[in-house]
Structure formats: structure tokens, C-alpha cells
Amino acid sequence: MDTSPDTSFVCPIIIEDDRTGLDTETIRRALRDNLLYIQGKLPELASKNDLYMALAYTIRDRLLQRWLTTQQTYLKKDVRTVCYLSAEFLVGPHLANNLINLGIYEQVQKAVSESGLKLEELIAQEEEPGLGNGGLGRLAACYLDSLSTLEIPAIGYGIRYEFGIFDQEIHDGWQVEITDKWLQYGNPWEIARPESSVEVKFGGYTESYTDENGNYRSHWIPDYVVKGIPYDTPILGYRVNTANTMRLWKSEACESFDFGRFNRGDYYGAVDNKVHSENISKVLYPNDEPIQGKELRLEQQYFFVSCSLQDLIRIHLHENPSLDNFHQKWSVQLNDTHPSVGVAELMRLLIDVHHFDWDKAWFITQNTFAYTNHTLLPEALEKWPLSIFGRLFPRLMEIIYEINYRFLDKIRIIYPHDDGKMSRLSIIDESGEKYVRMAHLACVGSQAINGVAALHTELLKKDVLRDFYELFPEKFSNKTNGVTPRRWIVSSNPRLTFAITEKIGENWIKHLEDLRGLENYVDDGVFRDYWRRIKYDIKADLANYIAKKVGIKVDPSTLFDVQVKRIHEYKRQHLNVLHIVTLYHRLKNNPNLDITPRTFIFGGKAAPGYFMAKLIIKLINSVAEVIDNDPTIGGRLKVVFLPDYNVTFGQRVYPAADLSEQISTAGKEASGTGNMKFSMNGALTIGTLDGANIEIREEVGAENFFLFGLTTEEVYAKKAAGYNPQEYYYHNEELRAVLDLIGSGFFSRGDSSLFRPLVDNLIYDDPYMLLADYQSYIDCQEGVGHAYKDQEHWSRLAILNVARMGKFSSDRSIREYCEEIWRVQPVKIELPDYIQANA
Ligand code: 475
Numbered sequence: 001m002d003t004s005p006d007t008s009f010v011c012p013i014i015i016e017d018d019r020t021g022l023d024t025e026t027i028r029r030a031l032r033d034n035l036l037y038i039q040g041k042l043p044e045l046a047s048k049n050d051l052y053m054a055l056a057y058t059i060r061d062r063l064l065q066r067w068l069t070t071q072q073t074y075l076k077k078d079v080r081t082v083c084y085l086s087a088e089f090l091v092g093p094h095l096a097n098n099l100i101n102l103g104i105y106e107q108v109q110k111a112v113s114e115s116g117l118k119l120e121e122l123i124a125q126e127e128e129p130g131l132g133n134g135g136l137g138r139l140a141a142c143y144l145d146s147l148s149t150l151e152i153p154a155i156g157y158g159i160r161y162e163f164g165i166f167d168q169e170i171h172d173g174w175q176v177e178i179t180d181k182w183l184q185y186g187n188p189w190e191i192a193r194p195e196s197s198v199e200v201k202f203g204g205y206t207e208s209y210t211d212e213n214g215n216y217r218s219h220w221i222p223d224y225v226v227k228g229i230p231y232d233t234p235i236l237g238y239r240v241n242t243a244n245t246m247r248l249w250k251s252e253a254c255e256s257f258d259f260g261r262f263n264r265g266d267y268y269g270a271v272d273n274k275v276h277s278e279n280i281s282k283v284l285y286p287n288d289e290p291i292q293g294k295e296l297r298l299e300q301q302y303f304f305v306s307c308s309l310q311d312l313i314r315i316h317l318h319e320n321p322s323l324d325n326f327h328q329k330w331s332v333q334l335n336d337t338h339p340s341v342g343v344a345e346l347m348r349l350l351i352d353v354h355h356f357d358w359d360k361a362w363f364i365t366q367n368t369f370a371y372t373n374h375t376l377l378p379e380a381l382e383k384w385p386l387s388i389f390g391r392l393f394p395r396l397m398e399i400i401y402e403i404n405y406r407f408l409d410k411i412r413i414i415y416p417h418d419d420g421k422m423s424r425l426s427i428i429d430e431s432g433e434k435y436v437r438m439a440h441l442a443c444v445g446s447q448a449i450n451g452v453a454a455l456h457t458e459l460l461k462k463d464v465l466r467d468f469y470e471l472f473p474e475k476f477s478n479k480t481n482g483v484t485p486r487r488w489i490v491s492s493n494p495r496l497t498f499a500i501t502e503k504i505g506e507n508w509i510k511h512l513e514d515l516r517g518l519e520n521y522v523d524d525g526v527f528r529d530y531w532r533r534i535k536y537d538i539k540a541d542l543a544n545y546i547a548k549k550v551g552i553k554v555d556p557s558t559l560f561d562v563q564v565k566r567i568h569e570y571k572r573q574h575l576n577v578l579h580i581v582t583l584y585h586r587l588k589n590n591p592n593l594d595i596t597p598r599t600f601i602f603g604g605k606a607a608p609g610y611f612m613a614k615l616i617i618k619l620i621n622s623v624a625e626v627i628d629n630d631p632t633i634g635g636r637l638k639v640v641f642l643p644d645y646n647v648t649f650g651q652r653v654y655p656a657a658d659l660s661e662q663i664s665t666a667g668k669e670a671s672g673t674g675n676m677k678f679s680m681n682g683a684l685t686i687g688t689l690d691g692a693n694i695e696i697r698e699e700v701g702a703e704n705f706f707l708f709g710l711t712t713e714e715v716y717a718k719k720a721a722g723y724n725p726q727e728y729y730y731h732n733e734e735l736r737a738v739l740d741l742i743g744s745g746f747f748s749r750g751d752s753s754l755f756r757p758l759v760d761n762l763i764y765d766d767p768y769m770l771l772a773d774y775q776s777y778i779d780c781q782e783g784v785g786h787a788y789k790d791q792e793h794w795s796r797l798a799i800l801n802v803a804r805m806g807k808f809s810s811d812r813s814i815r816e817y818c819e820e821i822w823r824v825q826p827v828k829i830e831l832p833d834y835i836q837a838n839a
Pocket of ligand 1: 288670
């Protein structure tokens with residue numbers, strides 16, 4: 001079969017109105033048409049999902065011209081392109097965002113309602129692609145949005161997991177994981193491109209030979225070869241014609257059936273290879289920070305990286321005579337170390353396949369890659385046992401040894417006789433079992449290295465990557481994270497969007513610093529009143545949703561105190577619980593105590609193998625059950641754990657929060673991005689001096705931020721001096737009462753063993769220093785309660801928070817990456833005349 005473009009086909013394309021028109025009438029007609037001819041459904045038999053699908057195809061049609069024109073323009077203009085390599089893209093639902101970015105939300109709403117439907121209901125039909133765990137994957141998605149909005153040529157490369165992050169159910173207070181079948185009714189946003197498949201080698205051995213020029217070379221004879229099939233999703237920018245591509249790879253077997261084995265009677269064995277090949281892109285590993293050294297995970301990483309680099313090389317050679325200028329045309333960003341095997345793979349492709357010599361290949365490689373680190377937890381730094389790595393990729397192992405050998409040779413000159421330095425810097429960890437240190441490979445093979453918030457970058461330089469910083473300080477820089485206001489304000493909070501736009505126009509959506517204009521209205525009592533009414537309505541919506549989902553009635557006039565994020569000890573959801581139990585304990589001892597009524601809302605998934613995180617979920621639910629059913633509390637405290645926290649639910653909850661909990665141990669959270677989403681939506685923050693909290697506080701002003709807890713220096717000093725949590729336990733009566741209450745079985749129907757591991761861990765070890773920060777947190781929360789009582793004052797603070805969040809748009813982050821790391825320029829996309837321009 002010939003799958004290459006056929007240039008003899010001459011046919012001026014006249015695009016029918018129905019696939020491009022943006023007016024209500026055309027959209028209505030197109031919707032009906034797609035329902036019949038794509039979904040194959042008569043209107044009277046169509047389900048909500050059929051109608052959603054028909055609408056999704058209607059909108060995709062409107063993306064296609066923009067997308068194809070974008071790709072064509074890039075080819076014609078021979079542009080420099082950013083390539084974002086990420087094992088995760090947590091993009092969230094596409095439909096609403098595409099409507100907003102196209103500027104046709106109202107038209108579509110009208111078209112849909114004229115057909116007797118509600119747009120919001122169709123939008124709610126979309127199954128979100130959960131192709132990520134949390135912060136890192138969601139950041140990649142925000143960055144794709146900003147890259148397109150800023151008209152930067154870019155491709156996002158990743159894995160098309162058949163099963164994304166598991167759905168979470170809560171049974172008897174415990175997390176239960178359910179397979180995420182996001183593809184079961186089809187995915188209207190992607191287009192498969194089997195004609196662009198590539199092959200990836202695994203296992204086997206290498207053979208050395210001498211080439212025609214007398215050079216010593218190596219040849220990889222693999223055990224098996226897996227096929228990667230690209231699936232493309234257009235990512236449209238906000239009110240521009242740029243639609244970049246997110247290209248996700250699905251793995252398949254090259255040969256689906258082994259006739260040799262079949263003929264020998266080995267019927268199951270005949271499909272072994274097919275099963276193994278398809279397994280590679282089958283499921284997302286649900287571990288957030290600490291990695292588990294699972295072989296399949298390493299296969300996933302190499303699979304998508306090799307596919308992506310081969311794809312880039314093919315695109316490059318289509319436009320250029322050789323790969324000599326590869327690094328001038330592509331800037332490849334490594335989203336953490338998960339794709340860092342790319343350093344060795346690009347070397348292999350240049351040397352083995354394209355016959356470069358080492359030095360030239362290394363020059364190109366080093367000038368192509370840049371590396372972002374996302375974590376300070378030592379246990380999350382990826383390393384792979386040499387035994388596994390060498391068996392899966394024998395040729396890459398040789399290359400890594402050679403990279404390391406040449407690197408250490410240079411080190412030896414700079415630091416003669418410093419063996420400690422050598423072994424600390426080496427790409428191979430030889431302290432016990434041998435490992436490949438992926439962060440070292442990334443550092444050596446990249447032209448730039450960055451952290452994701454100011455404090456994080458400082459800690460990388462001082463601590464985690466200290467030796468590398470000493471060696472090449474010029475490679476290091478900070479790029480504080482940001483989030484896209486299109487999804488996290490416009491799409492998720494239409495009421496706030498309307499209120500802001502009414503006052504300052506709509507420029508802020510693309511230039512978030514313009515929110516500063518809102519400061520002019522903090523003294524406007526009418527505006528503050530309006531602001532409060534909006535917040536109340538949003539909270540009332542969430543209250544309805546909570547009642548429907550978990551059957552708990554919450555009062556929208558109480559303070560909504562929210563912590564949503566992955567469950568992890570360092571994020572300290574259990575510190576939040578200690579505060580809740582403290583308030584409960586106070587109310588039990590003093591039933592008439594005057595406290596600010598609060599609704600505590602939690603959401604988040606625990607890694608399935610993370611015992612302590614799962615116990616924290618059980619604790620939250622157990623405390624909730626007791627408090628919510630205690631009539632003496634009279635609704636002054638409510639605790640809700642909302643199951644299955646994801647992007648869709650985030651969009652509902654950030655706008656409804658009064659208080660944002662950002663309470664990690666100082667020095668542990670690289671940046672955080674939820675902290676930004678809350679604050680942009682008018683929540684105030686209670687937080688430690690950690691990650692981007694520090695910069696948020698700088699922007700909004702110390703008087704607008706509830707600060708508590710030890711600083712990073714104090715955490716380090718305390719650890720060094722021999723931290724003993726028992727001192728806090730014995731010296732703080734209230735704290736002791738709270739821990740004892742939890743340990744006694746009071747929240748676990750008398751079972752005093754249930755929460756013992758958690759309580760004992762806090763009293764005897766407390767690696768995240770909850771007890772050291774407890775009193776400071778409790779006192780700070782008291783301040784929050786007081787502040788909330790003065791609603792006029794609270795509204796002022798909330799408005800100022802929103803007004804001063806401009807820095808945290810991902811547009812700002814992406815501009816910094818573009819100027820300082822990628823050195824790429826925007827490229828305007830002009831649509832052909834016959835396409836109706838955006839609104
Ligand atoms: C940080 N995920 C946040 C966010 O920069 C930060 C690790 C291994 C395997 C799979 N996923 C991971 C992370 O390391 C991660 O999500 N890190 C987070 O990156 C974006 O805002 O502080 O914890």
C-alpha cells in the first residue's frame with residue numbers, strides 16, 4: 001500500500017460552509033449532519049453521548065483548517081520548533097476549551113439550545129483523558145495551551161495510555177482503584193496516523209564492526225521490535241489560528257502473529273509478542289513522586305522517546321539535506337528525567353543510523369536538550385538498575401558508558417585526585433548495586449537545567465544538583481511554573497470572568513498582568529458586594545454537587561476550606577486533619593465556643609501501593625463520619641472527602657474555595673500549581689514558605705497571605721540538631737489530646753489499632769515535621785477564622801489576590817522558556833480566505 005502523499009492529485013479544495021462556518025445556523029446544521037453521518041444516529045434515538053460526540057466532531061471540523069494551515073506554515077517557513085517530551089499530559093476535557101479558544105461559546109450555546117439541549121450538559125459528557133498523575137502532567141498541558149496561544153511552533157510528545165490514572169471510589173472510607181476506560185466510547189479529538197509509524201528496538205545484543213572508513217562501530221541486534229503509532233490531537237491557542245499538535249504514541253506488535261510458534265502447536269505463545277508489545281502503552285503508572293523501578297515503566301519511557309526522536313529526524317530530513325543543523329531547528333525539553341534516555345537515544349540515532357562521528361553527534365545532542373527538574377524528594381530521583389537497563393538497551397548502555405567515560409575524564413582535570421567528586425558526579429551509581437542515574441544523564445546531555453520555582457531552583461543548586469551547579473553554573477536557571485487562565489479562570493469560572501471583564505475589558509485573558517486593574521475597585525462597596533454574591537452562588541453550586549455525589553449537606557455561607565492534590569505525607573493532609581480534630585475537641589469541651597463555621601473539603605488520589613497515603617484518606621473519611629453526624633456540632637464543622645479528584649472536578653472546586661491549603665513541609669514542594677489556581681479564583685492562601693507559595697506571597701503582599709510554619713533553613717537546622725517530635729507531644733497538651741483521640745479509636749469505632757501507624761509515625765519519627773509546625777498552624781488558622789468574620793475585609797483581600805496573580809499565567813512561564821532556553825520566535829498563522837476567522 002502506498003501511504004505517501006500523491007502529488008498528482010490536483011483538486012482545489014472548496015471547503016463547505018458546514019465544516020467551517022462559525023455562525024449559529026451553520027453550527028446547528030453541522031451538528032445535525034454529524035449526528036446522522038458520523039454517529040449514525042437519528043435525532044430521536046440519540047443519547048446525550050451521541051449528541052456530545054456530534055458536537056465534538058462539529059468543533060473538530062472547525063479546528064482542522066487551522067491545524068493543517070499551522071503545520072503547512074511551519075514547513076514552508078522552516079521554523080525553529082519546541083518539542084516538549086513528557087510521559088504525561090493531563091489535558092482535561094477539550095470541548096469547552098476549544099469553544100472558548102475559537103470564540104464561539106455563545107453561538108454554540110444558542111445552536112444547541114435551539115435544538116432543545118443544554119450545552120453544559122453536553123460538555124459534562126466528555127470523559128477526561130487522565131493521562132497524568134498530577135502536577136507534572138497538568139503543567140505540560142498548561143504549557144501546550146500557552147505555546148499555541150503565544151503562536152510558538154511546538155509539538156508535545158507523549159504516550160497514548162489506553163488506561164489513564166485510575167478512577168477513585170471510596171468504600172467504607174478506603175480508596176478503591178477502578179480502571180479508567182477513557183477510550184471506551186471513542187475519542188473524537190484525535191486522529192490516528194498509522195502511515196507515520198516507527199519501529200523501536202528492545203533487548204538483544206550488539207556486534208562491533210569496522211566501517212568502510214576504518215571506524216570502529218557498533219550494531220544493535222534486538223530481541224524484538226515494537227511499532228509506535230502516532231495519534232494526533234490539535235491544541236488550539238486562544239483567539240489565534242495556531243493549532244499545535246500533541247502527538248501520543250500507541251504501541252503495537254510489528255507482526256501480530258508468530259506462525260512459527262503456531263505451527264509448532266504453541267497457540268498462546270504465538271500471540272506473546274503481540275501481547276507484550278501492546279502492553280507498553282497500556283497503562284499509566286499511578287505513582288506520583290516516588291518511582292518504582294518497574295521494567296515496563298522503563299520500556300514505556302524508551303518507547304515514546306525513541307518514537308519521538310525518530311519522528312523529529314524524519315520531519316527534519318524532509319526539509320533539510322542533513323542532520324548537521326538539527327539543534328538549530330529543534331529544542332527538546334525533557335519534562336523531568338522520564339524522557340532523559342533521549343540523550344543516549346539521539347546519540348545512537350546520529351551515530352549508528354546517520355553515521356555521525358562522536359564529537360559532532362555529542363555537540364548536536366548537547367545543544368538540543370534542556371532539562372526541567374520537578375522534585376526535591378531524594379527517593380523520587382530516578383535511577384535504573386544497570387542489570388535491567390543493559391538487558392533492555394544494550395546499545396544505549398555502551399553509549400552511556402562512553403558519555404560517562406568522556407565526562408569523567410574532563411572532571412578529572414578540573415578536580416584532580418577528588419574521587420568523592422568523581423563518584424558523586426558519575427552517571428553510574430556504583431555505591432552498591434549499579435544504577436544509571438537519570439538526572440545525571442539529563443544534566444550532562446543538556447544545554448540548560450531549570451527548577452520550577454525560585455526556592456526550588458536554589459535548593460537544586462545548593463543540594464540535589466550541587467556538584468553539577470559547581471561545574472556548569474551557566475546552565476542553571478529558574479522558570480517559575482504558571483497555569484493557563486483560559487482553563488483555570490475563563491472556562492472554570494464564567495461568573496468571575498464576567499465580573500472582571502465588565503470592569504477591565506478582556507485583555508487580561510491573554511495578558512494576565514492586566515488583572516492589576518481590579519485594584520481600582522477594592523474600595524467600591526457595590527463591586528465587593530457583587531463579588532460576594534458571585535462567590536456565594538458558586539459555593540451553592542458546589543454544595544448541590546456535594547449533596548448529589550456524597551449525600552452530605554453543606555452550607556454555602558460557611559468558610560470553604562479546601563485541600564485538593566495528590567495525597568502525600570509531605571503535602572501534610574494529616575496536618576489539616578489535626579486542625580479539624582483540634583476544633584472538634586474544643587467544641588466538645590466548650591459547646592458554646594464561638595468559632596467561624598467551616599466546611600473542610602478534601603480531594604486527591606493516593607498511589608495504590610502507598611500505605612500511609614491510603615491511611616490518611618481513611619482518616620479523613622473517619623473523622624468526617626464522626627463530625628458530620630455529631631448533633632452537638634450543629635453544622636459548625638463539616639468534613640467532606642470528594643472521591644475521584646481530577647481536572648474536571650478541579651474546575652468546579654477552585655472557584656468555590658475561600659481558603660486554599662498549601663501546607664507542605666518547607667523545602668519539599670518544588671512549586672505547586674494548585675496554589676496558583678485557587679488564588680486566581682479569589683481564595684486566600686494558608687501556607688508555608690515552600691515552592692511557589694513564596695512568590696505568590698511576594699506578589700499578593702504579606703498582609704494577604706496566612707503564613708505559618710518553619711522555613712526551609714529552620715527545617716534543615718532542626719533535623720541537623722536531632723529533631724525529636726516527642727518533645728512537642730509531651731509539651732503541648734492540646735496536641736497530645738488530639739493525637740490521643742485519634743489513636744484511641746474514637747474515630748474508628750473503637751479500633752485503636754487502625755490509626756496507630758499514623759499516630760506513632762508522628763510521635764516517634766515525623767519526617768515531615770507536622771508536630772513542629774502544629775501550633776503555628778493552629779494559631780494561623782485562628783487568624784483565618786477571625787478574618788473571615790469581617791466579610792468586607794475578606795472580600796478586599798480576595799479581590800487583591802486575584803488582581804495580583806498576573807505573574808502566574810503559564811504565558812509568562814512560556815515566554816521565559818522561549819527567550820532564555822529555547823530561543824524560539826512566534827510565527828503568525830494566516831488562514832486561507834475561504835475560512836471564517838475566529839470571533
Ligand atoms: C511537583 N510527578 C510540584 C509540579 O512542576 C510541581 C514523578 C514521577 C512519576 C510520575 N509523576 C511524577 C512529579 O514528580 C510531580 O508531579 N511533581 C510536581 O511537579 C509541576 O508544581 O511541586 O511536586
